Amino acid sequence: MDQKHRDILRSNRIHLVMNLKPSELYDRLIEGGIFSQDMIDEIKSSGTRRDQARQLLCDLETRGRRAFPCFIQCLRDTGQQDLAGLLLGGEPASPPPIRPLVQPPVRPLAPLTPAVRPVLQPLPVSSPFDDSHAKDIAPLCPRQRPSTTPSPSPEGEYTRPRRTRKDNQSYKMDASPCGHCLIINNVKFEPNTDLKNRKGSDIDCDKLEKRFKSLNFIVTVKTNLKYKQIRHHLAELSKKDHSLFDCCVVIILSHGTEVSHNRFPGAVHGVDGPAVPVQFITNYLNGQHCPTLQGKPKLFFIQACGGDQTDTGFEVSPDEVTPGVGGAGDEMDAMPMSSSSDSLSTSDELDARATLPTPSDILVSYSTSPGFVSWRDPLSGSWYVEILDRILGEHAVTDDLVTMLMMVNNEVSQNSAKGLYKQMPGNFNFLRKFLYFQTQSQRQTSA
Template sequence: MDPKHKIVLQRNRRPLVVDLKPSELYDGLLEKGIFTQDMIDEIKSSGTRRDQARQLLCDLEKRGSRAFPCFVQCLRDAGQLPLAELLLGGEAPVQPLVPTALEAIHPVLQPLPVSSPMDVDRPGKYIAPICPIQRPSDTPSPSPESEYRIPRPPRRTRKDSIQSYKMDASPCGHCLIINNVKFEPNANLSNRTGSNVDCDKLEKRFKSLNFIVAVKTNLKYKQIRHELSVLSKMDHSPFDCCVVIILSHGTEVNHNRFPGAVHGVDGPAVPVQFITNYLNGQHCPSLQGKPKLFFIQACGGGEKDTGFEVSPDEVEPCIGGADDQTDAMPMSSSSDSLSTSDEPDARATLPTPSDILVSYSTFPGFVSWRDPFSGSWYVEILDHILEENAVTNDLVTMLMMVNNEVSQNSAKGLYKQMPGSFNFLRKLLYFQTQSQGQTPA
């Protein structure tokens, strides 16, 4: 595809994903030789209407110089005129090239960088050339059958075959938010001023993403375990996803899978690897093969990151508040917080489960910063990124955006923070948006 046409598709990706009706284009794209039936079947299997639109646009960019004008013509033929005009941008209509008989026979072949008498009189015209095989002059003359061959169609890469999770159930799934703000005096942990701001943002955000949201406040160690157990015993069969969000103080612990732990308001900490085990395929069969997402706003330890110097062009300065606080506790080695002798549903000997993503507000071992008035850096930016990009981007891409923006903040003009995630998802994950929940896919 012409680079300028790729740019047009990329610039208009958001309205295309929102409004495109792929099912009305399949016959035309197949008839014009842009896609094969196998490719169209793969697009149809990618999920919701928006998932199919994303896959179609991604594949379209790889289908040669005829793909863009044929796509525009298909939009016109299907009555999707606003999108066709959007792509043309006021220019004269692009006329699709009429395929020759040879093109009709081999619609997926790509032109090779060789010249041939067949294309001298028609510059720019796509022809599937018959290419002579070059052989050393001292070799015997080959038989006529082996002298010429038709080039094979390009192979689809592994990246092209990445699927998307099914995310069209309504509601999409359960979202549990545990918000620990006020800690008991004997816990030796400060109250987390500003955490209610985080909680309110995330409750509204995940409701807008079509989740059933339950908020639990100021839970002790055993209460955290109880709520996770209750969640794991629910029947998630009607749903496509499950989300757990924990806002609390955190600490670094010994681990063999997922680092970190979060504190109950009474002091003891629940290791993150125990938290994820509640929803893995063995303990929650109705979530097998479905994405389980965990968002942890807590410190990963007590170390403060002062960062390193870079060129001013490398960052966009963004200064945190002078009163920013941390959610840190020193590293715990207490056998009580790690004991599994009475917890058969959280054995550390289970294999690492699939379809799980754990997003941490900070790198393991380091503190996480929170403003008493506007909430934590991580949640504020996560909420903003979801609001602006959930329509068009997958979750992993959006978390990379979060990482970049948070990394540019500074606490007290000195300290930095770097979020990250442990990703065991097998497919791309696109959230539902409010407009998706209101219109059929």
């Protein structure tokens, strides 16, 4: 879609979301070749009429140059000429004038009488060396703060204790097994996609499979999935009964790209080329579409590019950074972006909810920033997965997930690809509580 048409849609987004009737457009958009039936089904599953309108407008920007004129024609054909006129240069109907509030008459204030100030008696002054009144005065003791210096153990070594878990501040994570973990590992891409095979991804997959099994998850690995197969396996996962479990994890290792969005950026490619937006991936497990996971943490780890931009970083003092492990042979998991995203998220309006917000209890951890490439070593795997696996192994006993992801961000940011390019992971965190994984040592202690 041309940038001018994209700007028109964005500048009128609020009015469109409030007034658009998306259900009347679906058949015509399919007939015009703008959307496939699968894509329309995804839009329908996004929720209320406003949610569907919002999702339709976001996806429309990714559907090429014919999308805007076809959308205009569909509006006309379905009796929504006012919206078509708005997008072609008209103005939305002006809201009714707001009547000014009638102010009650102001009563004159009574004259002020001078306030009678109390007579202040001076306190007796004594020398700091005069202790004659010390017995009558309570000593002022400053509050003692807990020492941050660790006390040595009897053996002379300090082991940092696991943070005290409070039931109202931490997720319940003691079910055995803890939950399902689905890993989608796309390595070999079809020749007509112009996507290179992802050498080293099997190394990432093996590490994460072993790691999440050690954290007491039921791990399922799916390899080289096409677009429809990715959606199929996510739908299957959402239909499972998670009542006896405390958590659910989805890990996707693939090529990625940037797409328009209103909540979670990025998309991951099937081996046949088309990309599934991360926003759709999270929708399968949200509180609306997977009732047995309501109130439970849903974790998504995405090893894929967020776009095709490379980051050369900026200069810092030598004591702020340690040498990284990146090498000259590192590859990127990128595809040219299908559309640009002006911000990390776009909010059209505030919708009051009587229950928990739909994206609550979701965390999406990205290997790189939106719009930028993600680096992978063909021999040792991706930077992000290598460091994530090690941090989980070293710190899951003592630290919560968000703290560990901050450690991952720090270490990955210090790597350099080909001596020049940088990478900055990040996460979109909608968790409401601390999350502590189960570890083998804790299970053995409690057994």
